[in-house]
Amino acid sequence: MPEILHRPVDAESVARLVATGCDPRLARLYAARGVADPGELSTTFASLVSPDRLLNADHAARLLADAIERREHLVIVADYDADGATACAVGLRALRSMGAIVDSFVPNRFEHGYGLTPEIVKEAAALKPSLLITVDNGIAAVAGVDAANALGMRVLVTDHHLPGSELPRAECIVNPNQAGCTFPSKHLAGVGVIFYVMLALRGELRRRGAFAGKPEPQLAELLDLVALGTVADVVRLDTNNRILVTQGLARIRGGKASPGVRALFEAAGRMPRRATVYDLAFVVGPRLNAAGRLDDMSLGIECLSTDNEERAAELAANLDKLNRERREIEVDMVESALKLLESVDPGEGYSLSVHRPDWHGGVVGILASRLKDRFHRPVFAFAQDGAAFLKGSGRSIHGLHLRDALDLVDKRNPGLLERFGGHAAAAGVTIPAGRLADFAAAFEAVAREALTAADLERRIDVDGELTAQDMGGDFARLLRDAVWGQGFPEPRFVGTFEVASQRVVGERHVKLALKRGGRGYPAMRFGSADPLPASVVAVYRLDLNEYLGEESLQLTIEHWESATPS
Incomplete structure (x- = not known):
């Protein structure tokens, strides 16, 4: 079960931001993301x-x-x-x-x-x-x-x-x-x-x-x-x-x-x-x-x-x-990768290196990303690159700089990497076709040096709980119109809700009616049709749902735990 952690907020930074006219709710979110100077919020x-x-x-x-x-x-x-x-x-x-x-x-x-x-x-x-x-x-x-x-x-x-x-x-x-x-x-x-x-x-x-x-x-x-x-x-x-x-x-x-x-x-x-x-x-x-x-x-x-x-x-x-074709290929590749890993206990290793001859070279990066999210390990997924080589795309977790890790693998194993490059979170590498096991072992050794067991435990950072007053369309619009992304993550909130009703829509999604303090909140959980218990602790985003030109508040549930101890 992932650990839910509340982002720390520096009160002095919040005060400085509010003093220049920043909405107090946004000021808390910005301060939690390291913004201390109002000048950092300039968008001109x-x-x-x-x-x-x-x-x-x-x-x-x-x-x-x-x-x-x-x-x-x-x-x-x-x-x-x-x-x-x-x-x-x-x-x-x-x-x-x-x-x-x-x-x-x-x-x-x-x-x-x-x-x-x-x-x-x-x-x-x-x-x-x-x-x-x-x-x-x-x-x-x-x-x-x-x-x-x-x-x-x-x-x-x-x-x-x-x-x-x-x-x-x-x-x-x-x-x-x-x-x-x-x-x-x-x-x-x-x-x-x-x-x-x-x-x-x-x-x-x-x-x-x-x-x-x-x-x-x-x-x-x-x-x-x-x-x-x-x-x-x-x-x-x-x-x-x-x-x-x-x-x-x-x-x-x-x-x-x-x-x-x-x-x-x-x-x-x-x-x-x-x-x-x-x-x-x-x-x-x-x-x-x-x-x-x-x-x-x-x-x-x-x-x-x-x-x-x-x-x-x-x-x-x-x-x-082309994007629809890409999604179809991706679904098949992810399914085949998960079958390949059914016998693998990710807890035994600090990394994953996977390959199948039929995988598409254009989609292995997306596959690596999906596997990284699922197992919370740095992952390289390889496709065939002609008869002589395998071309891999990697994705990493916090704590392992992927390009630097490949550089270390290359220095310790001359001739193993034909070429490589990339960033901290994503990188590419080409290796001889018969040396996947050598690469997997070398990459695993580097990952074990850089990561700790705690790094492999998934955690969810949240921005605290929202009051009923803040759980409305106005605040949701403020959040929607702001710029969030890599290194400046979109806000997630946490709260305890009663599950008043739930039904599966589109085979893999659940439409929910949640209640808290006597108020109802429509919600969606995408990508999983598993039923929720009567009461949950939910990590969610404030979203807006549009229907017939009208916008209304909707919570998007990204993680839930039973609110009732088992």
């Missing part, structure tokens, strides 16, 4: 960290401005996930608005693998660019950049992944996580990095008089894409990222989203005017990611970069179809 575009503080952004701006003046051909090499797609679209839209001749090239997950490889460089060379621009990749592309240099192409790397021991010999590298960069927001997504480079480029062109007699490009128009990529990549929503996401959501809600983002909302049956972080993370983001997982992310990039409403709608419909 002017409050963003200046591009001047991002190492080499000025160098990148001069490089691009020179290329634009010389009418050189630029090619953006993107990653095949939602961050890479939005980053590519931001680059294409911004550069074209500033007069650049630019195209894009996106690797196919199944043909090319990840990043700027020598093979990708060879194919991109057919477009005859003088400058390659990587977005959301490139920091590990030592061989790829060397190949580009040999063919006479310069490379501008824009990335946010952690650098390895050797940096590529690129013309310029912009990455907030490279040594010597003092940019305070280390959690920029790939789309955030290229957006900052575009801000720097506009400033450089302004200094050169490029906009004399004509309006400057409005880069704020790209913030819907920046918000989408930032949320979809599950980077930490620090102060700077919260500004980017808040500004992007404001554009979507205000009817100013790009045609592609608007079309993706419509394909999913969601209303842009009520867009939330949830929509970006679990509705629009997965539809965009489906292209890279099952097909070709060029579909997603075109959807986000076109100004043609009809074309955007057509592409969004295709992406929606």
